[in-house]
Amino acid sequence: MKVISAKHLNEIHQIVQSGRVLTDESDRYSYSFDGSFGTFLPDVVIQTKSVQELAELIKLANREGIPVYPRGQATSLSGGPLPVHGGMVFDLSVMDDVLEIDEEDLVAVVSPGVLTASIHKAAEEKGLMYPPDPSSSHVSTIGGNLAENSGGPRGLKYGVTKDYVIGLEVITPEGDIIQTGGKTVKNVTGYDLTKLIVGSEGTLGIITKAILRLIPKPPATASLMAEFINLVDAGRAISKILSSGILPSKMELMDRASIIAVENYQPMGLPVDAEAILLLELDGHPLALKDEIVKAEQLCMSVGANKVKIPKNNNEKEEIWKARKLVSPAIVRIKPTKISEDATVPRSRIPDMCERLQQIKEKYQIHLVVFGHAGDGNLHPNIICDKNDEDEMARVEKAVTEIFTAAIELGGTLSGEHGIGTMKAPFMEMELGKAGLDMMKRIKEAWDPNHIMNPGKIFPEPGQKLELK
Numbered sequence: 001m002k003v004i005s006a007k008h009l010n011e012i013h014q015i016v017q018s019g020r021v022l023t024d025e026s027d028r029y030s031y032s033f034d035g036s037f038g039t040f041l042p043d044v045v046i047q048t049k050s051v052q053e054l055a056e057l058i059k060l061a062n063r064e065g066i067p068v069y070p071r072g073q074a075t076s077l078s079g080g081p082l083p084v085h086g087g088m089v090f091d092l093s094v095m096d097d098v099l100e101i102d103e104e105d106l107v108a109v110v111s112p113g114v115l116t117a118s119i120h121k122a123a124e125e126k127g128l129m130y131p132p133d134p135s136s137s138h139v140s141t142i143g144g145n146l147a148e149n150s151g152g153p154r155g156l157k158y159g160v161t162k163d164y165v166i167g168l169e170v171i172t173p174e175g176d177i178i179q180t181g182g183k184t185v186k187n188v189t190g191y192d193l194t195k196l197i198v199g200s201e202g203t204l205g206i207i208t209k210a211i212l213r214l215i216p217k218p219p220a221t222a223s224l225m226a227e228f229i230n231l232v233d234a235g236r237a238i239s240k241i242l243s244s245g246i247l248p249s250k251m252e253l254m255d256r257a258s259i260i261a262v263e264n265y266q267p268m269g270l271p272v273d274a275e276a277i278l279l280l281e282l283d284g285h286p287l288a289l290k291d292e293i294v295k296a297e298q299l300c301m302s303v304g305a306n307k308v309k310i311p312k313n314n315n316e317k318e319e320i321w322k323a324r325k326l327v328s329p330a331i332v333r334i335k336p337t338k339i340s341e342d343a344t345v346p347r348s349r350i351p352d353m354c355e356r357l358q359q360i361k362e363k364y365q366i367h368l369v370v371f372g373h374a375g376d377g378n379l380h381p382n383i384i385c386d387k388n389d390e391d392e393m394a395r396v397e398k399a400v401t402e403i404f405t406a407a408i409e410l411g412g413t414l415s416g417e418h419g420i421g422t423m424k425a426p427f428m429e430m431e432l433g434k435a436g437l438d439m440m441k442r443i444k445e446a447w448d449p450n451h452i453m454n455p456g457k458i459f460p461e462p463g464q465k466l467e468l469k
């Protein structure tokens with residue numbers, strides 16, 4: 001159902017002087033999906049670099065009750081930018097002109113459409129590092145990362161996006177432009193609105209600028225790949241290493257299904273008979289790394305690793321990390337539909353979660369591939385299926401519910417980094433309880449009294465369930 005009338009469209013054209021207003025069906029179709037599934041056509045798409053124009057559009061939307069959806073590069077795996085109730089999509093990927101590295105204050109000032117990998121590169125050129133590194137960093141925007149509070153392999157040692165944001169410029173759902181925080185490392189002036197906006201999935205406002213904290217780049221890295229004949233042993237190796245005093249910068253797990261998928265996709269000599277491989281990266285002073293990598297090898301062997309490989313040069317190092325990067329493109333070749341979950345458990349419960357996932361896989365006879373940032377408990381159980389196969393999808397829905405239930409029972413959470421979006425909204429009460437969810441709704445109500453900002457996300461809506469078609 002169209003929510004934008006000819007009169008609205010006329011007003012939109014008057015406001016947008018420096019950008020583009022897209023109304024052709026073919027253009028709008030390009031904005032109807034993201035990295036999850038489900039297709040929802042917006043009424044209109046706006047591309048503008050002008051914060052003032054965006055603010056005026058939001059005032060119009062707020063006055064007329066038109067839904068608006070901020071969107072970066074639409075790599076969201078939870079349905080975050082989908083225009084589920086029609087209305088206006090703001091393509092913020094075009095807002096990419098500011099990327100300043102301030103070496104004295106150790107911060108980066110960025111526009112929301114800048115790709116995260118560009119921030120990594122700009123910081124590294126000055127001997128600095130912006131640690132959050134979602135695996136999608138070459139294709140996702142910093143605005144999307146901020147809205148989703150994205151993590152990544154380095155989250156284990158360095159934390160996630162929220163740990164590096166100290167200031168924001170935000171357009172509120174009523175069209176005001178506000179600044180939160182600033183360039184100072186310390187700031188306790190009132191409520192921390194910066195942290196409230198980060199991770200709010202575009203439901204509380206539109207981020208139009210961010211100030212990010214940078215740190216000195218570690219001088220060296222070392223990597224290791226350990227093979228296991230048992231997935232649960234790999235889980236035990238993770239706990240063992242983390243309780244030994246070694247804090248890897250990355251600790252990634254690939255199960256047998258993902259190893260085989262990568263080998264079929266791009267043969268690189270991975271051990272297809274192993275049940276799991278564990279990939280480790282350590283960073284710091286080269287002398288300390290020499291000791292730590294040997295210790296990590298011994299710890300893996302002590303819990304049943306079959307074989308440990310320590311790359312001798314950068315090429316070998318890149319090769320083992322390439323394997324992990326290829327998992328996502330490799331598994332989508334198996335079947336057309338990929339359901340990416342990121343239920344997360346406390347580190348000590350990783351072996352239990354591995355066991356529960358194996359049970360769920362067998363119980364529902366689903367194609368479950370497990371990989372991910374295992375060091376911080378953030379496994380990525382991915383279900384590979386075909387959304388046109390009704391029988392399979394019925395089993396998949398039950399399996400997804402059981403994955404969430406297992407994570408919560410083990411003291412974990414529905415989502416470690418991909419966000420709630422539309423996909424996990426029906427399960428929110430399971431984790432938060434009614435009172436917890438109500439408190440969140442009250443915050444939303446205070447910021448967005450007319451419910452125009454990215455509706456249909458985070459909060460369950462009547463009749464909403466895991467929509468697989």
Ligand SMILES: Cc1cc2nc3c(=O)[nH]c(=O)nc-3n(C[C@H](O)[C@H](O)[C@H](O)COP(=O)(O)OP(=O)(O)OC[C@H]3O[C@@H](n4cnc5c(N)ncnc54)[C@H](O)[C@@H]3O)c2cc1C
Pocket residue numbers: 034035069070071072073074075076077079080081092112133134135136139140141142143144145146147148149150151152153201202203205206207208328417418454
């Ligand atoms: C192959 C692959 C690997 C991935 N790996 C990781 C990973 O390792 N870690 C991880 O955390 N995620 C990962 N993701 C998920 C995804 O890349 C992240 O959520 C990313 O931050 C989304 O950025 P985007 O620019 O694509 O935003 P979009 O998908 O366009 O939007 C995401 C959300 O942010 C909101 N939004 C976007 N821009 C703004 C803005 N300026 N102001 C307010 N709200 C805004 C949208 O409304 C939406 O709710 C991966 C995805 C893929 C496809």
